[in-house]
Amino acid sequence: MSTTSPRRTPLYDRHVAAGARIVDFAGWEMPVQYRGVIDEHRAVRSAAGLFDVSHMGEIRVAGAGAADFVQRLTPNDVSKLVPGRIHYSALLDPDGTFHDDVLVYRIAADELMIVVNAANAAADFAWVSSFPHPNLAVEDASDGYALLALQGPKTTAILQPLTATELAPIKYYGFARGEVAGVPAILSRTGYTGEDGFELYLDPADAAAVWDRLLEAGAPHGLVPAGLGARDTLRLESGMALYGHEIDRTTTPWDAGLDWIVKLDAGDFVGRDALVAARTRGASRKLVGFEIEGRGIAREGHKVLVGGAEVGHVTSGTFSPTFERALGMAYVAVEHAEPGNAVEIDVRGRAVAARLRPLPFYKRAR
Amino acid sequence: MYPSENRYTRDHEWVRIEDDVCTLGITDFAQNELGEVVYVELPEIGHLFDAHDELGTIESVKAVAEVYTPVAGEVVEVNENLKDDPQAINEDPHGDGWLVKIKFSASTDFDELMSAEEYEAYAKEGK
Structure with a gap:
């Protein structure tokens, strides 16, 4: 992406209207806080918070052999990932260090979605597409999604009345397609806060209306909009790595305590040899x-x-x-x-x- | 917003002069930029400062800000309440959120500092 002017999510006007403090984050004008980091953090732990994380990137890989292609690029075991499930994984360099940490969605047998950090989105897409993929569609789908994260113990109480999709059967790191507030959505039981929650992938044109409906429906439950400041303190308490801090091009999954995302038996993947060698040397x-x-x-x-x-x-x-x-x-x-x-x-x-x-x-x- | 009896620095501190002692704090603009204050590091009573020395630090959840003293002198009082209630700086930056009192040296020239009106215009530009 060669644009130098900051980018805005479809919710930018909502953030400004809500009195958010806007900061530049990875080239995006994002809300760092509304009322205050501490209040927003506590709302997520005790009730619920709504985050705009539309700056995240999405890469779509589709076609016969899509799973093998993603397996080759990521250390977790894609063969174990059934449609409707998600796993945490990474894009590693041949030297075993992180280009990024990612979520991999098995949309269908031959379709996967890789969700990447905003700061790395353009480089990740270039990296992924640089590997031969003759019969596959590999697309930067980022502009096709707005992403809202509804997080906290009151999540299902707030979300269930707004969707016909039954939420209880969706397990942690599972997802379903459905509708939220009358518009199409992927309802993904994931998050970056250590709480129960859903991340909602939406058409950018629908995002503001869903944002409004969620805040309105959630207000009686204590739902508040929450910014990147609270997102950071929540993930830190939950021991979750943040790219550019705990993980980067100098650290391996072994260093970062992310051994569980590396499945050496899953077949060859970029970085595997380096990780095997590093394991032999010892941390x-x-x-x-x-x-x-x-x-x-x-x-x-x-x-x-x-x-x-x-x-x-x-x-x-x-x-x-x-x-x-x-x-x-x-x-x-x-x-x-x-x-x-x-x-x-x-x-x-x-x-x-x-x-x-x-x-x-x-x-x-x- | 900015009390007219105070003088203001370009680093967003305020001082209020009473006889040979001035009270020092950070401005409403500064506390707002910083966000919720969670920790304050202040000097001991008796500490001597030159003008423009770093007097202490104020930390919010996300950031740390150094506080400078525009005046030379000796610390004669420290706002001990901030240890338990650092958010007084957010709630009342020009009042209960004061940081220290300094007995300033006789040669101090307060005319170098901005008036409330000048500071308000300066802070507005900083937005």
């Missing part, structure tokens, strides 16, 4: 959680210290609205990466006490 570092015990908030890039020596660095750090303390994630040398270990973090020249914690920090009761 030198590990992604861990930490909790600040002193005063301050560790931020991305701050050094992790043991006995004054650098043993790692922070990838994400924030104030946690749920736990009301400063939390984060960091890469730490394996010999120091045991949960429970005391470390220090160099917060702008001040060594602040911290303790390593297992991820995730937050797991919802099921």
Whole structure:
């Protein structure tokens, strides 16, 4: 994509009207918060929040052999993915590092959808289409979808009255096609918050009307619009990686604790040889959680210290609205990466006490 | 919005002068830009600053902002309430959300700082 002017989702006017603070995110003008990050975060944990994530990209792969093509590009086992199911996976480089982390949807036996991060969408599409696909359609379908994420324990109570699709049978990481508020939608039981929720893929022309209907129907349940700020604190508490922070072109799934998305038995895939070699060598570092015990908030890039020596660095750090303390994630040398270990973090020249914690920090009761 | 008895800096701090002591805080514009304040790092009483030194930091969920002192002098009081209630900075930036009181040096020239009217125009441009 060569456009330099910021792009807007179909909901931009809604965000401005709702008083959102708009920021540039991966070339998109997106709402970072409406009323406030903390309130929005807590609404998602206790009731529900509605996010506009239309900036995400979608790549459609269709035709005989589509599944084999996607298998070749991603480390998770596409053969186990039946129509109506989704899995978390990645686009890896031959060196085993991340071009992106993705969701793969098995739309039909011979049709898949790869959902990618906005920041990587153009590069991902170029990467995927660079692999030979003589009898396949490989399309950047991003402009064909708006994407709303309805997240929180009140999700089904809000959404069920607006759709004839029965939500209960749709399991986590499953999806169905149906209608929401009278317009076609893919109802996907996925999210990036650690809560129950649905992501709704919509025709961009329908997005504003669905947004309005959801907020109206959800208001009595405590639904509020939520921005990228809360999305980030929610995913961090839930120990979920964010591209450009925990994962990038220097990290492998082994480093990031994403072993479970790598199925070495599923057949060959780009990056497999490098991952096998890396596994043989053994990991030198590990992604861990930490909790600040002193005063301050560790931020991305701050050094992790043991006995004054650098043993790692922070990838994400924030104030946690749920736990009301400063939390984060960091890469730490394996010999120091045991949960429970005391470390220090160099917060702008001040060594602040911290303790390593297992991820995730937050797991919802099921 | 911006009390007329205060003077304002280009870094979005305000000072209110009473005899030889000035109270310092961040402006409504600054707190709004920052978002919900969750942590404040302030100096100890007795700390000596030169003008334009970094006085402390204010952190919101997403961001950190350094606070600078436009005046040289000694910290004589610190707003201890902010430890438990940092969001006072959001709720009342020009009042309960004050940060420190500084006994400023005799040579301080407050005319370098902006009036409320000048600052309001300056902050508007920053939007």
